[in-house]
Amino acid sequence: MTHYRDTHALIRLDYLQDNVNTLYQRVQKPMMAIIKANAYGHGYQEVANVLKDHEHISMFGVATLKEAIDLRKLGIEQDILVLGAIPLKDLDFVIDYDITLTLFSKEYMEEIVELYHHEKPVKVHIKIDTGMNRIGLKTKTEFEDVLRNYPKDIFQIDGVFTHFATADDPLQNDAYENQLNMFYDIVGDHQFRYIHCQNSASMMYHHEEKSNLARIGIAMYGVDPAGEESVHLKQVMSLYSRVVMIKKIKKGEKIGYGLTYTAPEDEYIATLPIGYADGFIRANQGRDVYIQGKYYPIVGRVCMDQMMVKVDEHIKVHDEVEIFGDHMTLSRMAKELKTIPYEIVCLISERVERIYQPTVMKIYRG
Helix, strand or coil: CCCCCCCEEEHHHHHHHHHHHHHHHCCCCCCEEEEEHHCCCCHHHHHHHHHHHCCCCCEEECCHHHHHHHHCEEEEEEECEHHCCCCCCHHHHHCCCEEEEEEHHHHHHHHHHHHHHCCCCCEEEEECCCCCCCECCCCHHHHHHHHCCCCCCEEEEEEEECCCCCCHHHHHHHHHHHHHHEEEEEEHHCCCCCEEEEHHHHHHHHHCCCCCCEEEEEHHCCCCCCCCCCCCCCCCCCCCCEEEEECCCCCCEEECCHHEEEEEEEEEEEEEECCCHCCCCCCCCCCCCECCEEEEEEECCCCCCEEEEEEEEECEEEEEEEECCCCHHHHHHHHHHHHCCCHHHHHHHCEEEEEEECCCCCCCCC
């Protein structure tokens, strides 16, 4: 395989499968694999290829209609749920590609009815808002109104679901329990093919038996949803670069844009071919990377395509640099950046080559 740059992300697909199996053991129910945002930066084609025949994966979840259509073009046959709103001018594509929509308001339902001109019904899951205040029906009255008035020749209601705001926070367990109770109070005795409320955090930190489907997101990629180090999950993505140049600078010399770093002594400075256009943002200045068994600090501002690291005489050109991985976990990196691991992996840009282990074939594109 030809590599055009000394920066790459390593994606362990065997770890991905191990995480799916680990989470299944916790919930003992079919799961919806969430592969929105290019599978959280891991590569939706390869992730879908691994999961399309997995015995515990019954559905796929995405954020946009384009993501759903891309999965269909890859040959995915399972139901695909778009978790957010779509522009309803594209309703024809929903029918043509057999995509399931989220039905989140009576107004949205009425708009679909106005635009509908097909023989096949629109498959939907009803979204109930139990506290996120994002999208969804907020009351039992709204829910019952939709169930009474939806045209049965236009809609096929396959599921109902909600999303938790605090499932990853043990200090807000009351809020989690309130959302859970509200969800089942609104659903009542109504029966659906799918009832789902468990996200990764709920699967990891809570026990819930009434639902019959679990949504597996960040935990599938080996990241604890609370941002803690996990002993149960295997981090699927690691990010590496290499030293391309080393120079010795004198005490008092400055580094990078804005000359924000001044050498307190004579120093060795290594340059790496990775920058904020790769998703490694400028806020990483001052953090460490891992080279040859030791941590070294990033000095000067991270550039668009390159960055500089203060090293010592033991580091050589072509040495591999771990940006995050076994020695610099995503959980640690997120805490240092005062963010969440989700954001870090989703920001890794397309120009960073993904290398997959084990190697996988691309699945058929229809």
